[in-house]
Amino acid sequence: MRVIAFRHVPFEGAGRIEQVLAARGIALDYADLYRPGARTPDISQAAGIVSLGGPMSANDPLPWLAEEQRLIGQAVARNQPVLGVCLGSQLLAKTLGARVYPNPVKEIGWFDIGFTPAALDDPLFAGLSGPETVFHWHGETFDLPPGAVRLASSEACQRQAYRVGAAVYGLQFHLEVTPAMIADWCTRDENCGDVRELSAPLDPIRNQTRLTELANLVLGRWCDLL
Numbered sequence: 001m002r003v004i005a006f007r008h009v010p011f012e013g014a015g016r017i018e019q020v021l022a023a024r025g026i027a028l029d030y031a032d033l034y035r036p037g038a039r040t041p042d043i044s045q046a047a048g049i050v051s052l053g054g055p056m057s058a059n060d061p062l063p064w065l066a067e068e069q070r071l072i073g074q075a076v077a078r079n080q081p082v083l084g085v086c087l088g089s090q091l092l093a094k095t096l097g098a099r100v101y102p103n104p105v106k107e108i109g110w111f112d113i114g115f116t117p118a119a120l121d122d123p124l125f126a127g128l129s130g131p132e133t134v135f136h137w138h139g140e141t142f143d144l145p146p147g148a149v150r151l152a153s154s155e156a157c158q159r160q161a162y163r164v165g166a167a168v169y170g171l172q173f174h175l176e177v178t179p180a181m182i183a184d185w186c187t188r189d190e191n192c193g194d195v196r197e198l199s200a201p202l203d204p205i206r207n208q209t210r211l212t213e214l215a216n217l218v219l220g221r222w223c224d225l226l
Contacts, residue, residue, distance in 0.1 A: 008054030048081035051088030089170030096145030
């Protein structure tokens with residue numbers, strides 16, 4: 001069994017997603033469509049697909065982003081499990097007919113999310129009732145796609161998690177990040193503008209113990225859908 005993960009820059013990998021998959025004996029293959037000459041993967045036999053984050057916008061007129069959206073649409077139509085993370089959640093929403101646009105403020109760092117009543121019996125979020133502090137790095141948001149169920153929100157961004165059908169999920173926040181990933185993101189040229197806007201340096205380990213627990217729970221439950 002294998003999952004295909006669409007990566008948008010070399011430094012935004014699957015992190016804890018890959019770890020949780022590996023613990024269940026599920027392989028992960030990266031699809032790097034942004035690389036010149038990259039081959040379009042055959043997703044038809046994949047157990048599921050993941051669309052990861054990235055510093056670009058879902059609205060950028062990049063042919064490889066359009067190709068990824070085409071593949072996401074095929075996966076949804078085929079009832080394959082799909083997980084979109086940050087940019088991936090925006091690409092998924094746009095693929096399904098929703099609008100992607102700038103959020104009133106950027107969320108970069110550790111912020112609380114709260115869960116909607118629909119999350120109480122959701123396959124991924126059941127049992128999580130109180131606020132949880134998770135990691136964010138985004139400046140855009142999206143409208144809910146038609147038929148989507150909103151599962152989580154934050155003070156600055158109302159659409160933090162949603163589900164379409166039984167196994168298609170978009171997460172605006174990052175459960176997959178490790179301390180090393182956060183520290184690395186802060187050094188990348190593509191992120192330097194965001195980093196300069198911060199009022200204080202990011203703490204990569206601030207809530208990692210709980211984030212690890214959440215990642216193992218939520219991402220593990222997504223794996224159970226494969």
